[in-house]
Amino acid sequence: MKSARTPVKKARPEADEPHGDRAAAEAGVGDGPTDLSELAERESRWNHALVGSGLGVWDHNYRLDRKYYSPTWKTIRGMAPDENVAGDYQAWLQLVHPDDRDFVAHAIERQNAGDPDYQIFQYRERHRDGHWVWIDCRGACVEWDENGVPTRIVGTDIDITARKEAEETLSRLSRRLDLALEVSRIGVFEADLENDIVEWDDRLIAIYGLQGAARKIGGDAWAKSLHPDDRERVLGLADRSVESGSDFQQEYRIIRGDGVERIIRARSAFFVDGNGQRKLVGANWDVTEEVALRNELQRAKDLAEARNRELEAAKESIEHLALHDYLTGLPNRRYLDKMLEDRAAQCRTSGLALAILHIDLDRFKQINDTLGHRAGDAMLQHAATVLRNSVRAADFVARIGGDEFVILCTVDPASKKTAGLAERLIRELRKPVRYEGHDCRFGASIGIAVDCGAELDAKQTLLDADIALYRAKGLGRNRFEFFSASARSDIVSAKQLGDEILTGLERNEFVPFYQLQFDARTLDVAGVETLARWQHPVHGLLTPDRFLDIAEDLDVVSTIDALILERALSDRRAWIKDGLSIPKISVNVSARRLADPDLGKKLRALKIAPGSIAFELLESISLDDCDEAVAANLKKLRKLGIDIQIDDFGTGHASIVSLLRLSPKTLKIDRELIRMLPQSAEQRKLVGSIIDIGHSLNILVIAEGVETADHIRILEELDCDMLQGYALARPMPAMQLPSFIRSGSWRQGQTTARAMQTHLRRALPAKAAK
Numbered sequence: 186m187k188s189a190r191t192p193v194k195k196a197r198p199e200a201d202e203p204h205g206d207r208a209a210a211e212a213g214v215g216d217g218p219t220d221l222s223e224l225a226e227r228e229s230r231w232n233h234a235l236v237g238s239g240l241g242v243w244d245h246n247y248r249l250d251r252k253y254y255s256p257t258w259k260t261i262r263g264m265a266p267d268e269n270v271a272g273d274y275q276a277w278l279q280l281v282h283p284d285d286r287d288f289v290a291h292a293i294e295r296q297n298a299g300d301p302d303y304q305i306f307q308y309r310e311r312h313r314d315g316h317w318v319w320i321d322c323r324g325a326c327v328e329w330d331e332n333g334v335p336t337r338i339v340g341t342d343i344d345i346t347a348r349k350e351a352e353e354t355l356s357r358l359s360r361r362l363d364l365a366l367e368v369s370r371i372g373v374f375e376a377d378l379e380n381d382i383v384e385w386d387d388r389l390i391a392i393y394g395l396q397g398a399a400r401k402i403g404g405d406a407w408a409k410s411l412h413p414d415d416r417e418r419v420l421g422l423a424d425r426s427v428e429s430g431s432d433f434q435q436e437y438r439i440i441r442g443d444g445v446e447r448i449i450r451a452r453s454a455f456f457v458d459g460n461g462q463r464k465l466v467g468a469n470w471d472v473t474e475e476v477a478l479r480n481e482l483q484r485a486k487d488l489a490e491a492r493n494r495e496l497e498a499a500k501e502s503i504e505h506l507a508l509h510d511y512l513t514g515l516p517n518r519r520y521l522d523k524m525l526e527d528r529a530a531q532c533r534t535s536g537l538a539l540a541i542l543h544i545d546l547d548r549f550k551q552i553n554d555t556l557g558h559r560a561g562d563a564m565l566q567h568a569a570t571v572l573r574n575s576v577r578a579a580d581f582v583a584r585i586g587g588d589e590f591v592i593l594c595t596v597d598p599a600s601k602k603t604a605g606l607a608e609r610l611i612r613e614l615r616k617p618v619r620y621e622g623h624d625c626r627f628g629a630s631i632g633i634a635v636d637c638g639a640e641l642d643a644k645q646t647l648l649d650a651d652i653a654l655y656r657a658k659g660l661g662r663n664r665f666e667f668f669s670a671s672a673r674s675d676i677v678s679a680k681q682l683g684d685e686i687l688t689g690l691e692r693n694e695f696v697p698f699y700q701l702q703f704d705a706r707t708l709d710v711a712g713v714e715t716l717a718r719w720q721h722p723v724h725g726l727l728t729p730d731r732f733l734d735i736a737e738d739l740d741v742v743s744t745i746d747a748l749i750l751e752r753a754l755s756d757r758r759a760w761i762k763d764g765l766s767i768p769k770i771s772v773n774v775s776a777r778r779l780a781d782p783d784l785g786k787k788l789r790a791l792k793i794a795p796g797s798i799a800f801e802l803l804e805s806i807s808l809d810d811c812d813e814a815v816a817a818n819l820k821k822l823r824k825l826g827i828d829i830q831i832d833d834f835g836t837g838h839a840s841i842v843s844l845l846r847l848s849p850k851t852l853k854i855d856r857e858l859i860r861m862l863p864q865s866a867e868q869r870k871l872v873g874s875i876i877d878i879g880h881s882l883n884i885l886v887i888a889e890g891v892e893t894a895d896h897i898r899i900l901e902e903l904d905c906d907m908l909q910g911y912a913l914a915r916p917m918p919a920m921q922l923p924s925f926i927r928s929g930s931w932r933q934g935q936t937t938a939r940a941m942q943t944h945l946r947r948a949l950p951a952k953a954a955k
Contacts, residue, residue, distance in 0.1 A: 240341040248328065248336040261320065261344045263313030282309035282317055299326045299335050307345065319349040376465040378427065383407065392449070392471050394441030412438035412446065430455050436472065448473045512562055513569035516583040521591055524581050528593050529643035538598040538637035542607060543650040544572070546588035546614070547628040547662045560620050564627060571613045575606065591647070598637045607631045607665035615663070630657040631665035652676045683735050685721070694720050695745055697752045698916040701926070702887060702909045705900055708932055711907045712769040714801070715753045716916050717745055743778035747787070754791060754798075756919040765923045771799040771830055780814045785821035795826020799850060803832050819847065834875065844882055852879055856890025863895040873903045880904070
């Protein structure tokens with residue numbers, strides 16, 4: 186110890202070891218003379234070792250008041266190797282991390298006192314760059330004074346920042362792993378396969394319900410905990426895993442130490458430890474709730490999939506119902522609209538033509554009306570079967586409403602097979618169908634339109650087929666017609682006329698004209714028939730034959746009838762005010778207006794004077810089978826004092842029974858029966874019989890179409906009650922009627938005609954005698 190306290194003069198410049206003689210002494214060099222080269226070599230070896238180890242040497246010689254810091258010591262702190270170190274202790278202490286400062290001051294104090302417990306300590310010091318450097322400081326007293334007080338302390342510093350960071354990272358990972366295992370409730374084990382010992386952690390012991398058991402457990406403890414139903418399977422898998430060295434991964438049931446059944450998921454892998462021992466490490470976790478949830482989710486999934494299948498089936502059913510007719514099972518109009526463009530696109534790309542057949546069943550309404558709707562449904566189903574069986578598999582058949590069907594075909598533009606198909610359909614549909622003991626017969630009218638090319642418009646082609654059907658029905662039904670441009674022109678004209686009719690109603694263009702009726706014996710004015718006329722802004726005055734059919738299609742005939750009636754009542758009031766008395770005004774009434782349930786209320790609002798108005802009914806709506814609504818309105822007309830006349834009698838199929846039931850005030854013989862009276866004795870007999878029938882039933886008889894003096898004479902002879910026709914008066918507007926009646930011009934013409942007829946009758950026998 187004494188030699189250690191005696192300072193030795195340095196033999197060479199400073200290095201990491203400040204005192205070569207000390208190093209030499211520690212290397213075994215005695216106090217005697219030493220070879221200087223050998224000493225230098227040994228000192229160099231120690232210096233290189235210190236530099237290579239990263240140790241920074243420091244030497245505090247308090248007796249000489251000298252401090253030494255090696256270049257490595259300075260480098261650790263970011264200082265230059267040749268930089269002088271300030272000796273201010275307090276200044277240096279400020280470079281120590283605040284959290285370590287008190288501890289370092291105490292440690293240095295104890296180290297200087299020679300306390301062996303503080304020969305090694307660690308702390309953080311600020312680097313020149315500003316970051317903190319962890320330093321492992323090791324120091325020891327090497328010299329003391331006579332009183333045993335340390336006078337020289339020598340030590341080393343080493344930068345352990347990287348090791349500290351690694352330790353912190355490892356510690357952080359360890360904490361995270363422990364937390365993850367705790368949170369996930371995973372238990373870990375390590376098995377020594379050579380010694381059949383398994384070390385379980387606390388979590389694994391808790392999972393298996395073996396609280397209080399030792400951490401090192403025999404290998405059979407795990408096997409005993411397996412559920413009896415899973416034991417053989419799991420042990421077999423484990424044995425195969427051990428034999429092959431493959432990882433083990435499995436789910437199985439266990440019976441815990443407390444008898445509770447749980448489900449465990451296990452994973453394990455093999456490794457060889459540092460001693461060459463083969464071991465197995467693994468993890469177990471309780472997945473009972475997870476499996477229950479999984480099973481529940483699987484059940485929910487299975488149920489959802491089953492419901493989805495049901496929904497898909499329901500969706501398909503709904504889509505089928507949405508696109509098919511419930512009665513016949515054929516595609517409906519909605520499906521047709523979808524297929525139209527598909528077939529048109531196919532034709533545009535393939536060069537084929539699109540043929541559309543629009544089919545309407547003839548006399549179908551009669552079957553419905555006579556045998557009921559069930560019979561009608563059966564006929565529709567039969568028609569659908571005929572259509573399906575008559576077309577190719579690629580053709581498309583749809584029922585688009587009521588008794589109408591459409592067939593789409595793709596054909597060669599030059600093919601004539603479409604006409605053959607139409608003929609076959611008409612022939613098959615005309616065959617009688619037996620239904621509940623009845624032979625039901627109906628036919629079909631078919632409109633056909635064919636188009637092709639890049640500009641093919643399927644919707645227009647369908648419209649053209651509809652136009653062709655309209656033409657086929659107009660030409661007598663039970664036939665087919667191809668579309669033509671002229672047919673389209675007729676339809677367009679009808680459409681334009683329909684629009685003009687609606688506009689004319691809005692503008693009050695429909696006006697009444699009046700044709701006088703005369704007593705057949707006295708030629709006095711007996712009444713007046715009101716006739717509808719259309720004062721067209723372009724075409725002038727139009728009679729009903731120009732617009733009535735279109736008006737019926739538009740369902741505005743009742744509107745026109747009501748308008749004409751109101752104008753006629755207004756004109757009658759004006760005539761009475763002018764001193765002109767007209768016994769009765771007759772107006773036409775349509776079948777639809779006669780079936781109006783509000784007709785009585787509307788007529789009461791007009792305040793019609795009883796006996797002043799007569800309604801003319803076409804014979805076609807005064808038949809034996811008139812419905813309840815018509816019969817009820819006829820009774821209301823009588824209560825309101827409105828007479829009933831039957832118009833155009835003799836051209837329809839009214840029976841004597843219907844005359845008795847309706848009890849009309851008057852009937853009018855159709856002009857076709859009157860026209861040939863002068864030339865036909867048979868016609869005179871027929872008209873005479875009608876007059877006799879009317880009189881026998883107390884019904885007045887009016888003859889219309891009286892155009893000659895012969896008509897007047899013959900009808901007078903046949904005892905007809907009233908006459909109406911061009912021979913006496915033409916239809917005229919309301920303003921002309923008073924002056925015409927006052928002039929009495931029809932009497933003058935008839936007086937002259939009668940005189941000439943009398944003269945001729947008297948002259949004929951004399952000429953014959955000559």
